[in-house]
Amino acid sequence: MNAFLAILGRDLRLSLGSGGIGLPVVFFLLVATLYPFAVGPDGALLAKTGGGVLWVAALLAALLPIDRLIAPDAEAGVLDQYAVRGVGEEMIAAAKITAHWIGFGPPLMLAAIPASAMLRLDGETLAAVELGLLAGTPGLAALGVMVASLTAGLRRGGALAGLLMLPLAIPLIIFGAGSIGDFGGGALRFLAASSLFLVAVAPFAAGAGIRALRE
Amino acid sequence: MTASLTFSNLACVRGGRVLFKGLNATLGPGEALLLTGPNGVGKSSLLRLIAGLLPAYAGKVTHEGRLALSDESHALDPRLPLAKALGYWAGMDGTGPGAVADALDALDMARLGDVPVRLLSTGQRRRANLARVLASGADIWLLDEPGNGLDTASLALLGRAIAAHRAQGGIVVVASHQPLGLTDAQALALEAAE
Numbered sequence: 001m002n003a004f005l006a007i008l009g010r011d012l013r014l015s016l017g018s019g020g021i022g023l024p025v026v027f028f029l030l031v032a033t034l035y036p037f038a039v040g041p042d043g044a045l046l047a048k049t050g051g052g053v054l055w056v057a058a059l060l061a062a063l064l065p066i067d068r069l070i071a072p073d074a075e076a077g078v079l080d081q082y083a084v085r086g087v088g089e090e091m092i093a094a095a096k097i098t099a100h101w102i103g104f105g106p107p108l109m110l111a112a113i114p115a116s117a118m119l120r121l122d123g124e125t126l127a128a129v130e131l132g133l134l135a136g137t138p139g140l141a142a143l144g145v146m147v148a149s150l151t152a153g154l155r156r157g158g159a160l161a162g163l164l165m166l167p168l169a170i171p172l173i174i175f176g177a178g179s180i181g182d183f184g185g186g187a188l189r190f191l192a193a194s195s196l197f198l199v200a201v202a203p204f205a206a207g208a209g210i211r212a213l214r215e
Numbered sequence: 216m217t218a219s220l221t222f223s224n225l226a227c228v229r230g231g232r233v234l235f236k237g238l239n240a241t242l243g244p245g246e247a248l249l250l251t252g253p254n255g256v257g258k259s260s261l262l263r264l265i266a267g268l269l270p271a272y273a274g275k276v277t278h279e280g281r282l283a284l285s286d287e288s289h290a291l292d293p294r295l296p297l298a299k300a301l302g303y304w305a306g307m308d309g310t311g312p313g314a315v316a317d318a319l320d321a322l323d324m325a326r327l328g329d330v331p332v333r334l335l336s337t338g339q340r341r342r343a344n345l346a347r348v349l350a351s352g353a354d355i356w357l358l359d360e361p362g363n364g365l366d367t368a369s370l371a372l373l374g375r376a377i378a379a380h381r382a383q384g385g386i387v388v389v390a391s392h393q394p395l396g397l398t399d400a401q402a403l404a405l406e407a408a409e
Binding site for chain 2: 002003006010014017075076077078080081083084085086087214215
């Protein structure tokens with residue numbers, strides 16, 4: 001537990017220090033700002049499609065810090081030092097998933113409030129988006145760390161990480177955007193279930209990825 | 216607890232090539248092992264194998280006591296002041312800031328505690344890397360070319376630190392081309408397999 005908290009604290013400090021938290025939020029708000037310019041100021045259309053746009057923006061924002069999650073630690077020998085100290089790879093992955101989520105999940109939920117104003121979303125839709133983000137962003141964080149650990153050893157792994165992660169995030173997008181229409185309905189439960197599944201599986205997959213990096 | 220390190224009939228295969236095989240050593244408290252041999256013969260691989268970072272192709276490593284590894288990567292956050300960066304590992308090892316201060320002192324780096332790691336010179340980074348091992352309080356030190364980039368004064372400090380560690384019952388395994396003033400150390404000369 002001591003190691004978990006230490007890794008969590010270090011990763012949070014690093015993402016704070018390198019502008020890691022600000023960047024996804026700014027990106028998210030930028031998409032919410034650009035979208036009305038692209039489709040025109042039709043309030044009804046914006047309100048109808050805005051929730052889905054926020055979900056796409058959230059997914060892309062979660063992708064931004066992905067090349068900083070594992071690769072720098074692997075190159076600097078930090079992962080080796082964890083291993084020498086007997087810290088389990090699954091524990092490292094779980095701590096990194098938690099830190100990654102704290103770094104973009106809650107900030108995105110805050111940023112969704114001004115974004116919803118730009119997209120003319122009503123209060124009920126905003127509540128559905130917030131609830132969906134709360135349920136879905138842990139899954140996105142888990143997916144991010146998993147893909148980051150699998151691509152850390154590759155050249156230009158960052159670009160490949162995007163290609164790998166986006167298809168895997170399709171269930172989250174479908175159920176996330178779907179949960180906006182029927183508030184408190186089945187889509188939100190499916191979203192929570194897929195997110196939970198990813199959070200449960202990712203530490204083991206990412207742990208195996210981290211072990212494979214040593215070879 | 217007394218420290219010990221034993222490996223028997225150890226073999227390592229990397230990329231389909233046998234690096235070494237049939238290596239044996241038994242180390243008790245206060246003992247040292249010096250690995251020698253030409254470049255690429257597998258000294259670093261042997262250290263990583265002992266550290267548990269590589270799987271053994273054959274044979275077995277057993278050890279009593281905690282390990283600390285110093286290899287070519289210092290694993291310190293470049294933007295943090297040196298003492299804080301070392302403190303991260305010392306905290307994980309359960310030794311704390313006092314051990315970091317002692318380690319910096321032992322390697323004549325006490326002045327550099329507030330300097331960010333990225334501003335350190337090559338030799339200073341090397342010493343910072345060794346300070347991480349000193350501050351870990353580990354029983355078994357695995358040092359991969361610890362003398363690289365060190366000046367004569369620093370080499371002497373390193374030799375003194377190793378001697379002090381052994382005097383306290385610690386074990387040192389070191390791969391080095393420089394003389395480190397190891398007294399009555401076991402030697403293991405690695406030769407190219409085949």
